[in-house]
Amino acid sequence: AQTVTQSQPEMSVQEAETVTLSCTYDTSESNYYLFWYKQPPSRQMILVIRQEAYKQQNATENRFSVNFQKAAKSFSLKISDSQLGDTAMYFCAFMNPNTGNQFYFGTGTSLTVIP
Amino acid sequence: DAGVIQSPRHEVTEMGQEVTLRCKPISGHNSLFWYRQTMMRGLELLIYFNNNVPIDDSGMPEDRFSAKMPNASFSTLKIQPSEPRDSAVYFCASSSYSSGQYFGPGTRLTVT
Numbered sequence: 046a047q048t049v050t051q052s053q054p055e056m057s058v059q060e061a062e063t064v065t066l067s068c069t070y071d072t073s074e075s076n077y078y079l080f081w082y083k084q085p086p087s088r089q090m091i092l093v094i095r096q097e098a099y100k101q102q103n104a105t106e107n108r109f110s111v112n113f114q115k116a117a118k119s120f121s122l123k124i125s126d127s128q129l130g131d132t133a134m135y136f137c138a139f140m141n142p143n144t145g146n147q148f149y150f151g152t153g154t155s156l157t158v159i160p
Numbered sequence: 161d162a163g164v165i166q167s168p169r170h171e172v173t174e175m176g177q178e179v180t181l182r183c184k185p186i187s188g189h190n191s192l193f194w195y196r197q198t199m200m201r202g203l204e205l206l207i208y209f210n211n212n213v214p215i216d217d218s219g220m221p222e223d224r225f226s227a228k229m230p231n232a233s234f235s236t237l238k239i240q241p242s243e244p245r246d247s248a249v250y251f252c253a254s255s256s257y258s259s260g261q262y263f264g265p266g267t268r269l270t271v272t
Contacts, residue, residue: 088266089263090263092260146255147215148205152202
C-alpha cells in the first residue's frame with residue numbers, strides 16, 4: 046500500500062518570503078503521479094501542482110514549484126513570495142494509475158502567512 | 161466547465177433522518193470519489209467509482225451509508241438513519257486518467 050507522509054503539521058512564513066513544505070511517500074511503483082492541494086479556510090480543495098514520476102523536470106506553476114527527488118521518494122512544495130492568500134492547509138497526494146486513479150493523501154500541513 | 165457540482169452546500173438535519181448528498185462530476189471524467197473530512201479524522205476516502213462502477217467501498221463507515229452512480233453525470237451518497245457523529249464536510253471529486261482530482265465545494269452536514 047502507498048503511504049504519504051507530511052511531517053510538518055504547522056508552519057508559518059513572513060509575507061514575501063519563501064517557504065518549503067515537505068512530503069515523502071512510499072511505493073514500489075515506477076510510474077505514478079504526485080500532487081499538491083491547497084485548502085483555504087473556505088474549505089475548497091484546490092489543485093495546485095502536478096508532477097509525473099517519469100519526468101525529471103520539476104513542475105512549476107507561477108510562485109509554486111516542487112523539488113521532486115524520485116530516488117529519495119521526496120516531493121516538497123516551494124512557495125515563493127508568500128502572500129496572505131496562501132494561508133491554507135496543504136495536502137500532498139500520490140496516485141498510482143494502475144490502481145484505478147485512487148489517491149493517497151498526506152495528513153496536511155497548516156501554513157500561516159504572517160503580515 | 162462548471163467544475164464538480166455538489167448539492168446541497170449545507171444540510172442540517174435531526175438524528176434518525178435520511179440524508180442524500182448529490183454530485184455532478186466534470187464532463188468527461190471517468191472516476192468519482194466521495195470523501196469525508198472532520199477535524200478529528202482528517203480527509204477520509206469513503207468510496208470511489210470508475211466508469212460508474214464502485215471499485216472500493218472499504219471506507220464506508222457502516223451499512224447506514226450507501227452510494228450510487230446511475231450514470232456518468234450523477235452520483236448520490238445517502239445516510240440512513242443519520243447520527244450526530246456523521247456531522248462533517250462531505251466532498252465529491254472527479255478525475256480522468258492522470259488529471260488529478262478536482263473537488264466540489266463540499267456539503268457541510270450537521271446532524272443534531
